[in-house]
Each structure stands twice: as C-alpha cells, then as structure tokens.
Amino acid sequence: MAVGTFTVWPVRVDRVDRVVAGRAMCWAPVLGALLGAVIGSVAAVGMWLGWSAPLAALLAVGSGALLTRGLHLDGLADLADGLGSGRPAEGALEVMRRSDIGPFGVLTLLVTVGAQTLALAQLAQISAGAVLVGAVLAGTAGRTAATLACVRGMPSARPEGLGAFVAGTVSTPMASLCLLGVMTLSLLGATHSPAFAMACALGVVAGLLMAGALSWHAVRRLGGITGDVLGALVETSATTVLLVLAAADA
Secondary structure, rough: OHHHOOOOOOOOOOOOOHHHHHHHHHHHHHHHHHHHHHHHHHHHHHHHOOOOHHHHHHHHHHHHHHHHHHHHHHHHHHHHHHHOOOOHHHHHHHHOOOOOOOOOHHHHHHHHHHHHHHHHHHHHHHHHHHHHHHHHHHHHHHHHHHHHOOOOOOEEEEOHHHHHOOOOOOHHHHHHHHHHHHHHHHHHHHHHHHHHHHHHHHHHHHHHHHHHHHHHHHHHOOOOOHHHHHHHHHHHHHHHHHHHHHHHHH
16 A cells, blocks of 8 residues: 555555555655665766766656656645635635646745755765765655654544545554654765764754644644645655755755
C-alpha cells in the first residue's frame, strides 16, 4: 500500500484497512529515502555528463515528480488554493476538491519547484555526495512529516478520502521510531564534512517544524487533515531541508 500510494509503481494490494494504512504511513519515510536517492543520483549524473547545475537539478526534481505522479505537488497546490481562498472550512475544502489550479496554487508551485531546483543545484556544485545526501534527507524528512501528521488523535477534515483513511493510524512509538530514523540518517552528512552533518540535522529539524506549523494551521482552518494536506507537508518539509543545506554551504 505504501508503494502504491506514494510512488507511480503499480502494485497489487490484497488487504486495505486502517491497520495496513498505519503501517504504510510508517513505511513512507523509507520510500522517501529511496526516491531521494534517485533524485540525487539524477542530479549527480547530470553534472558528470557536463550539464549545468540548474539543468541537472531541474531534471532531478522533475524525475521526482514523475515517480510520484506529482501527487504531493498537487496536494500542495490544492491546499494553497483552499487556504488562500479565505473561506470557512467547508468552502475551503470545496475549493480543494476542484480539479483546476488557482492563482495561489500556481504561485506556490512555482516558488516550491524553483526553490528545490536552485537548492539542489547549489548542492550539486559542491559535490555528488552533497547533493545525494541532501536529496535523500529531503525525501525522508518530507515523508516523515506526513507520518507524524497521522498520529493517534489527529482528526480528518472529511469523512472520506485518503485523509480519513490514514488520520490517527500511526501510534506514538512508531512515530517516534520514524523521527529517530530520519535524525540518524542526517549523520550521512559526515561523509562530506562534520559541519555538513550538523547542517543536515538542523535541516531535518527545521523541515519538520515547518511542516508541523503548516499541519497545525491546516487543522485549525479545515478541522483536520486531508490527502492534500499530507502532500503539502511532504513538499514543505523537503523544500525546507534543501534550503537549509544550501544555505549552510553557501
């Protein structure tokens, strides 16, 4: 279920219930690390082929969107339109249900994809190892943010949809384990330098805090989480990690 939900890879799921949903949300950070490794590798290989850093990074970000069907970016755009509408919860949720993208969503996508691309490009200019570690951490932290948003007691904004299916399915011990895992993964930065490892840890903390703030705001405005909220948390956390790492080695 984790693979089918968070990637474009087709899988057959024989059992679908809230217990499985909780387990799938706990596997999300692992898939994020794997997707991040692909994104970082595309950027590193692009630099090796002689492409400019921005071009290599843009294709890397594009490959990540392709491998996830653009699911998280779509959620980010929908949430931006919903919150940006200024409507009460029901009206905002109705805006988020629409298939089109409004001005808030377009602007948010442009800034997010642009920031991810330029931050990855900056890391790619440092070294192949730096961009690979940065992408892996961003992917892991992004999915960890979604996992933490599904802890027990988290309400759903709707009675149906992905948010309703996964809200409150992750136990506190499993959420803590996922958090410990992504913090431990930040030690990979030591392969570049001790200072970069510290920046990795700070980036993960900053990414999860930014996602937590967005989650709190979304729940306050909408009454709970939705699939779009989870997608927005993924992109917010991942982008923040990359920005912190790029700033650390500026």
